[in-house]
Amino acid sequence: MPEAHLCEVEDLMSQAEALTGIRRHIHQHPELAYEERATASLVSDLLSQWGYDVATAIGGTGVVASLKAGNSGRSIGIRADMDALPIQEATGLPYASTVSGVMHACGHDGHTTILLGAAQYLATHRRFDGTLRLYFQPAEEAGVNSGAERMIAEGLFQRFHCDAVFGLHNHPGQPSGRFLFRSGPFMASGDKVTITVHGKGSHAARPHLSVDPVVVASSIVMSLQTIVARNVDPGAPAVVTVGVLQAGTANNVIPASARLELSVRAFDLQVRELLRTRIEALANAQAESYGATVEIDYVLGYPVVINSEAETAFAIEVARELVGSANVDASFEPVMASEDFAFMLQQRPGCFLRLGNGIGQGMGEGGCMVHNPRYDFNDATLPIGAAFWARLVERYLPVA
Template structure:
């Protein structure tokens, strides 16, 4: 597409990216077929970097270990903008049966990061061709969003992301099963929860299954702790405050005739305020230790604080909403959607710069398979929509 494709004063429209649909689909399917876990995104990062260089972007590799930053400066504008896409996959065995399904057993793009990366690549190509802005664009292709701890956003920031590639505002997107493709969802203020992890190790006394009186059974202790944990949100947290405590993993023993010496629980903990976050930690530790003690066992609790709350700034969110309305119309924009109990390490970037994290619908009904599911797939209908949105956002932000 040439400069002539955009009449003077006109910003990018959906139809301007229509010719890129097949090309973007091919890129997305390639990334999907070659998934890489956190900090293993070597091939994905190389693909991103090579594409950006082909299109004339200045490329910096190895930011935050496997991250890539593309920079494009046009004109003499003093403003700068940053846009982030995540690249990592999940340790899930894919069951979609698609022709481009994961070629690596046990690894899968089950959260749509292949789509997020491809949408931003589509914008990168179009911006390089049209160059209808004045200022600097930084594209942050981030590793390890799924790590939960020591995440890619945090690692890139520690590697000097905003000092080396500064921006006045930063933006990011995630797909959203449950809304139609091409529908944009926004929220000012707190949007996605803080996400913490707790590991409870129960130390009992193992022995023969036929002589339980000579043991302290950690399985029974673990079961008691699991049930006790259910009272934290229902009985300790103010009902008007959102909070989640989920026991996602429970392990003990190796044989039916052996009472194990230890058991292990892993918890996912979500909250929206520092006070509730502190309360959840306090009660989890107290309940685990006291329940174990009541059985003559011991509970050791390792509590790991993960991602902070995603807090979108008002001005940047309002601007992003305005751009979406211009691109897709009022009927495909939700200006103040509900809070989400999922967590997102883009929150670290929003602690450093004003900006917004938005969502784009991935399908409803039969097409609304949840993320982190072996049957999930990113909706290719979003590729050109997302690319057009990022392009127009840059043109508008660096054209004001």
């Protein structure tokens, strides 16, 4: 009996133009976290047309599609995110965002389209034995109370079971279609810290009557730089970035308060806890030394993305079959960005991978970094990503 055909990239090339059209339509009509109603409607309508059992309003605006073939009790889940960012697009492209101040600056339009391409192919050919779950998730960019958290809290994996779960994110700066993997910790935890310094305001000409929160805040900023340099093991990556420092409204007034906002990232739970301990201790100590006080709002965001060994090895094998070993990096460097797919990996074994978006520096070349007003997803990657998901399903749920 001849060996069953497994999906190849060439099998998706006939869909390339249609996929590009879908992706650009989504790009033109971006929606922020938990507002992805039109995107969810487009997704659910297409999946229903292709024969999927579709559930909507999962975790707010999420969509879950299920398709069973054969008699196997095995199941696989694949996730794509749908939300955009509050950024004014500056690409000038003919399919640029039509929504002022909102754009797909992270490629979620591409991720959604890739999974739709795989969904159509798998529904048409049904060369798998088991249950396929497709999780179209809202609000990945939320930072807290994200789409993954909310879907899980609403019983995602109990209602729509899968044995393993997979997801991907595009990666500018790597060749289009190159697959990037890493077993174990792959993407960092991401926490947000707000430090409010309370001092005593005064006239700028009478600083001796004040407790200057600007000076206190500046001292805190400088002391925070010692944490990674002097408290964290040099072999353990960590980041403490002060992204906001705000105080005052006039040059001749010493304000009563100042505010810092920090982004804190790590790959290890103990390092994550150490960073919190030191940030809180240093902020309080610096404030006290000047006679000020601080309020600290420490918000734990996304945990570390930890890929399970067996599922990562399996996904690497599938990628090598599809595009060749030369186009697969099986031990890519850890990525300091965070990702709420980490919550799904806490519930199920699985793998989150990166897919090259291009190495050019200009628009249309895929090299512009995400969260940039000039970013655009590289449409050449669509059939490659879709073929990977389709083949992954066919290999994970093989027909006997």
